[in-house]
Amino acid sequence: MKKYDHLKIEKKWQKEWDSKKVYKTLDSKSAKSKKLKPFYVLGMFPYPSGAGLHVGHPRSYIGSDICARMKRMQGFNVLYPMGYDAFGLPAEQYAIEHNVHPREAVEKNIKTFRGQFDKIGFSFDWSRQVNTTDTEYYKWTQWIFLKLYNSYYDKKSNKARPISELIKKLSKEDKEWKNYDELKKQDILMNYRLAYEGESEVNWCQVLGTVLANDEIVDDAHGHPVSERGGYPVEKIRIKQWFLRITSYADRLIEGLPELKWSNHLKEIQKNWIGKSEGSLIKFPLFKLNIDVEVFTTRADTLFGVTYVVLAPEHPLILNLKNKIENWKEVEEYIEHARHKENQERMDETKEKTGVELKVIKAINPANNEEVPVWISDYVLADYGTGAVMAVPMHDERDRQFSNKYHIPIIDRPLVDKFEITEKVGGKIVTKYKMRDAVFARQRYWGEPIPLYRDKKGIIHEVKKLPLELPNVKSYEPTGHAEGPLAGVKAWVAKGYETNTMPGWAGSSWYFLRYMDPKNKKELASKKELDYWKQVDMYVGGAEHATGHLLYSRFWHKFLKDIGVVKTEEPFVELHNQGLIMATDGRKMSKRWGNVVNPDDIVKVYGADTLRVYEMFMGPFDQPVAWSTESIIGSRRFLEKVWRISQDIVASPSEISSRFTLPGIPGGTHTIQKSHSALLEKLLHKTIKKVTEDIANFNFNTAISSMMILVNEMEKSDQVTVADFKMFLQLLAPFAPYIAEDIWKSFGEKKSIHISGWPKYDKNKIKDDVIKIAVQVNGKVRAEIEFAPDSSEADIKEIVLSNEAVKSWIKGGEIKRFIYIKNKLVNIVV
RNA sequence: GCCCGAGUGGCGGAAUUGGUAUACGCGCACGACUUAAAAUCGUGUCUCGUAAGGGAUGUGGGUUCGACUCCCACCUCGGGCACCA
Numbered sequence: 001m002k003k004y005d006h007l008k009i010e011k012k013w014q015k016e017w018d019s020k021k022v023y024k025t026l027d028s029k030s031a032k033s034k035k036l037k038p039f040y041v042l043g044m045f046p047y048p049s050g051a052g053l054h055v056g057h058p059r060s061y062i063g064s065d066i067c068a069r070m071k072r073m074q075g076f077n078v079l080y081p082m083g084y085d086a087f088g089l090p091a092e093q094y095a096i097e098h099n100v101h102p103r104e105a106v107e108k109n110i111k112t113f114r115g116q117f118d119k120i121g122f123s124f125d126w127s128r129q130v131n132t133t134d135t136e137y138y139k140w141t142q143w144i145f146l147k148l149y150n151s152y153y154d155k156k157s158n159k160a161r162p163i164s165e166l167i168k169k170l171s172k173e174d175k176e177w178k179n180y181d182e183l184k185k186q187d188i189l190m191n192y193r194l195a196y197e198g199e200s201e202v203n204w205c206q207v208l209g210t211v212l213a214n215d216e217i218v219d220d221a222h223g224h225p226v227s228e229r230g231g232y233p234v235e236k237i238r239i240k241q242w243f244l245r246i247t248s249y250a251d252r253l254i255e256g257l258p259e260l261k262w263s264n265h266l267k268e269i270q271k272n273w274i275g276k277s278e279g280s281l282i283k284f285p286l287f288k289l290n291i292d293v294e295v296f297t298t299r300a301d302t303l304f305g306v307t308y309v310v311l312a313p314e315h316p317l318i319l320n321l322k323n324k325i326e327n328w329k330e331v332e333e334y335i336e337h338a339r340h341k342e343n344q345e346r347m348d349e350t351k352e353k354t355g356v357e358l359k360v361i362k363a364i365n366p367a368n369n370e371e372v373p374v375w376i377s378d379y380v381l382a383d384y385g386t387g388a389v390m391a392v393p394m395h396d397e398r399d400r401q402f403s404n405k406y407h408i409p410i411i412d413r414p415l416v417d418k419f420e421i422t423e424k425v426g427g428k429i430v431t432k433y434k435m436r437d438a439v440f441a442r443q444r445y446w447g448e449p450i451p452l453y454r455d456k457k458g459i460i461h462e463v464k465k466l467p468l469e470l471p472n473v474k475s476y477e478p479t480g481h482a483e484g485p486l487a488g489v490k491a492w493v494a495k496g497y498e499t500n501t502m503p504g505w506a507g508s509s510w511y512f513l514r515y516m517d518p519k520n521k522k523e524l525a526s527k528k529e530l531d532y533w534k535q536v537d538m539y540v541g542g543a544e545h546a547t548g549h550l551l552y553s554r555f556w557h558k559f560l561k562d563i564g565v566v567k568t569e570e571p572f573v574e575l576h577n578q579g580l581i582m583a584t585d586g587r588k589m590s591k592r593w594g595n596v597v598n599p600d601d602i603v604k605v606y607g608a609d610t611l612r613v614y615e616m617f618m619g620p621f622d623q624p625v626a627w628s629t630e631s632i633i634g635s636r637r638f639l640e641k642v643w644r645i646s647q648d649i650v651a652s653p654s655e656i657s658s659r660f661t662l663p664g665i666p667g668g669t670h671t672i673q674k675s676h677s678a679l680l681e682k683l684l685h686k687t688i689k690k691v692t693e694d695i696a697n698f699n700f701n702t703a704i705s706s707m708m709i710l711v712n713e714m715e716k717s718d719q720v721t722v723a724d725f726k727m728f729l730q731l732l733a734p735f736a737p738y739i740a741e742d743i744w745k746s747f748g749e750k751k752s753i754h755i756s757g758w759p760k761y762d763k764n765k766i767k768d769d770v771i772k773i774a775v776q777v778n779g780k781v782r783a784e785i786e787f788a789p790d791s792s793e794a795d796i797k798e799i800v801l802s803n804e805a806v807k808s809w810i811k812g813g814e815i816k817r818f819i820y821i822k823n824k825l826v827n828i829v830v
Numbered sequence: 831g832c833c834c835g836a837g838u839g840g841c842g843g844a845a846u847u848g849g850u851a852u853a854c855g856c857g858c859a860c861g862a863c864u865u866a867a868a869a870u871c872g873u874g875u876c877u878c879g880u881a882a883g884g885g886a887u888g889u890g891g892g893u894u895c896g897a898c899u900c901c902c903a904c905c906u907c908g909g910g911c912a913c914c915a
Binding site: 297381547 | 831832833834835836841842843844849850853854855856857869870871895896908909910911913914915
C-alpha cells in the first residue's frame with residue numbers, strides 16, 4: 001500500500017496546475033462563446049508586510065478558495081484573483097531604517113507572500129495579479145481622483161455631475177460670476193468638488209519634525225500622547241489637506257445596505273458610523289445685536305425648556321462678538337485651554353464639563369421670547385450640527401450636568417410637536433450625519449502622488465498626462481515641517497506639485513475592478529469586461545475594515561456608477577468576515593508576543609491539505625478561534641483515512657464492480673433491514689446535499705463534519721464503489737485539493753478533478769424509508785418507534801398507544817392531548 | 831454610557847421558521863493487533879445514582895403539551911460608537 005506522502009503529492013500537483021493553467025479565468029468573450037456564467041470570488045488583498053503570513057492569514061483565503069473551487073466545478077467562469085496593497089507606512093519606515101527604496105522592501109515581501117500562497121494551494125489566477133504601487137495601476141487611481149475633483153454632487157438628480165455643469169449653472173444664477181477672478185472662482189468651486197481642499201487636524205511631533213499617524217502614537221505614563229518612536233510629545237495642528245466628499249453619498253450608502261448579503265452586525269456598524277439623524281435648525285436671535293445663533297436639535301419638542309445656549313469654543317461667531325463680551329479675557333483663556341486639550345481628554349465623559357458664560361450676551365428663545373444666557377463649552381462639538389446647542393437640562397443629561405455645575409436653573413415645560421414648533425419659529429427640518437468627509441492626504445512619501453499642481457498665481461491645474469510618477473527622493477526622513485518627504489524634492493516643488501500623497505485606502509477602493517481587465521492600457525477596465533463581471537459576487541475579508549475600506553469602496557463604486565464607468569450600485573453583493581485565529585495564549589498572533597505559528601511549518605509537517613481542512617474545521621468561519629496545534633492531528637487522520645480507503649478500492653477492483661442492488665422493501669413491518677451499501681449510497685447523497693449547501697453558506701466546519709461521518713461509514717464497509725468514492729472526492733476537492741487530485745488521477749482520470757464537475761444528489765436516494773419517531777409522555781422521551789415516512793396520524797396513534805413501554809408510562813391515565821409533529825415526534829399529555 | 835453579538839462536556843464546537851441537547855473532532859481511559867513501541871482499529875467518556883430514574887445549554891423568572899432556540903430582568907465576555915445635541 002502506498003503511503004500518503006503529502007510533500008510529494010503537493011509538489012507534484014502544484015506544478016501540474018501551474019503548467020496546465022487549470023485555474024485560468026476566461027475573458028468575457030471566450031466565456032460567452034462557451035456560455036459560461038461569471039462568478040467573481042474575492043479575498044481582500046494583503047498588505048505585503050515584512051513578517052510574512054502567519055496561520056491566521058490563510059483562513060479567509062481558504063474560505064474564499066473553497067467557494068471559488070466549488071463554483072468552478074459547478075461550471076462557472078470563476079474570477080478568483082490575488083494582488084497586493086503595497087503602498088503604506090511600514091514600507092516607508094523600513095526604507096528609513098535600512099536606507100533602501102520602499103519598492104525594494106515591497107518586492108522582497110511580495111516574493112515571500114507568493115511562496116507561502118503557492119504552498120497552501122490557492123486557486124488564484126496569477127496572470128491577473130495587481131499591485132497598487134505599479135505605475136500602470138496607480139495611473140487609474142489618479143484618474144479616479146481627477147474625476148472626483150472634476151465632479152460635484154447634484155442633489156436634484158441625486159448623483160455626481162461634471163463640475164462644468166455647475167459652472168454653467170453658477171454663471172447663470174450669479175451675474176457677477178464672470179467678473180470674479182480665477183482664484184475666487186476656484187474658492188467657490190472648492191465648496192462643491194467631490195475632491196476638495198480643506199483644513200484638518202493632524203498629529204504633529206515637533207521633536208521628530210513630522211506628522212504622525214494614529215498608529216504611531218502611544219500614551220505615556222501620564223496618559224499624554226507621545227510618539228511611539230522616542231516618546232516625544234505630540235500635538236494637534238491644523239493644516240490644509242485634500243478631502244473626499246463622502247458625506248454627499250451618506251444617504252445612498254445607508255439605502256444600499258438592506259439589499260446587501262452582509263452580516264447584520266457589519267451593516268449596523270456602517271449605519272451607526274454614518275449616523276444619520278433628523279432634526280431642526282432653529283435660530284436664536286442675540287438680544288439687541290442683530291445676530292442669530294443657529295442651533296441643531298433633534299428635540300425641538302423641548303424648545304420651551306431651554307435655559308441657555310452653548311457654543312463650541314471654536315465657533316466663528318465668538319470672534320465677531322469680541323467687543324461685546326465683557327469678560328473677553330476669561331473667554332479667550334478658555335478657548336486657548338480647549339485648543340490645547342487633547343481630543344481624547346475632551347471626549348472623556350468622566351471628565352467634568354467646563355465652560356464660560358459670554359457676559360452679558362443674551363439669546364432670545366424664539367418660541368416664547370425669553371432671554372437666556374449664552375455659554376461656550378467644549379462639550380459642544382464644533383464640527384457637528386451647527387457647533388451650537390440649545391440646552392434643555394430637563395431632558396438632556398449633559399445639559400443637566402452642566403446646569404448643576406454652574407447653577408443654571410432647570411425648568412419643566414410641556415412638550416410640543418416637533419414639526420409644528422419648528423415651522424412656527426421659522427426653523428427648518430434637516431438631516432445631519434456623524435460621518436465626516438474623508439481626509440485624502442498623507443504627509444508621507446510612499447503613496448500615490450496627487451495629480452494636481454499649482455501655478456504661480458495659486459491656480460490649481462490637473463496633471464494631463466497620467467501617471468504622475470512618484471519621484472525618487474534622497475531621504476525618507478522627516479522634513480521638519482508638516483509636509484511629506486516630497487517637499488524635499490526641489491524639482492517636484494518647483495513644478496507646484498502636491499507634496500502630500502494619497503492615503504493607503506486609495507488604491508484599495510477600486511482594485512476589484514482592475515482584476516477584471518488588469519492589463520488594459522486605455523481604461524481602468526474595458527466596458528466589455530466590466531459589463532460581464534459587473535461586481536464581486538462573493539467577498540471575504542476582515543470585519544475590521546467595516547468603516548474603512550468597505551465604506552470607501554462602496555462610495556467610490558457609487559461615484560463610478562454616476563460617471564458611467566460601472567453599471568452596478570454596490571461593489572460587493574455578498575460578504576463574509578472570517579474570525580480571527582488567536583494564539584494558544586488567547587492573544588492575537590504577533591511577533592511582539594512571540595506566539596506566531598508559521599503556516600510553512602504546518603504545511604511541511606502535516607501538509608497543506610491538513611492545514612486547510614483544520615482551519616475550516618476548527619470552528620465557524622466567522623467566529624474567532626484559538627489555534628491548537630494539538631488538534632490538527634484530527635484533520636490529518638481524516639485525510640489519511642480517505643487515503644487508506646482509496647488504496648483498498650484500487651487493490652480489489654473485482655469487489656467493487658459488483659454493485660449492490662436494493663432489496664425490496666418488505667411490507668407490513670416497521671423494521672426494515674437494508675444492506676450496508678445501500679445505506680452508504682443514501683448517506684453519500686445526503687452528504688452531497690449537505691456539503692453543497694454548507695459551502696454556499698460558508699458553514700465549512702459542518703461540511704467537513706458530514707464528510708467525516710461519510711468516510712467513517714465507508715471505512716466500515718467493504719462495498720465502496722469507485723463511482724461513489726469519486727463523487728466523494730469531488731466534494732473533498734475544494735477543501736483538500738492535492739489529495740483529492742492525486743486519488744482522482746489514480747483512478748485513471750485524465751482531466752483535473754478541479755474542473756471535473758460537481759456531484760448532484762438524487763432526491764429519491766436521500767429519502768428515508770424508515771423514520772424513527774420519538775415518543776414523549778408529558779414532554780419526556782420514553783420510547784422510539786419506527787414508521788414508514790409520512791404515515792398518517794391515526795396509524796401512528798394506534799401503534800404508539802399499543803406500545804408496551806408507552807403504556808407503562810401512561811399508566812392508564814386519561815390522555816388529554818396527543819400531539820404529532822410529522823416525521824419527528826409524538827407527545828402524549830396525560 | 832449607547833448600539834450590536836455571544837455564553838452548551840476537560841477542550842474546539844453541533845443542533846434555532848420551538849420538537850429526541852451534546853453530532854464531528856481533540857484529549858483522556860480501557861481493550862485488540864505487536865516481542866515492544868508508533869500507527870491503526872474497537873469500546874467508553876455531561877452529571878448524580880448499583881439500578882430504576884433524576885438533573886443539566888451563564889443566573890433568575892415567564893410563555894408553551896414541549897424552550898439551547900421566544901419574552902422579561904440580571905451576570906460575564908467580545909465587537910462597534912463614544913459629550914453627535
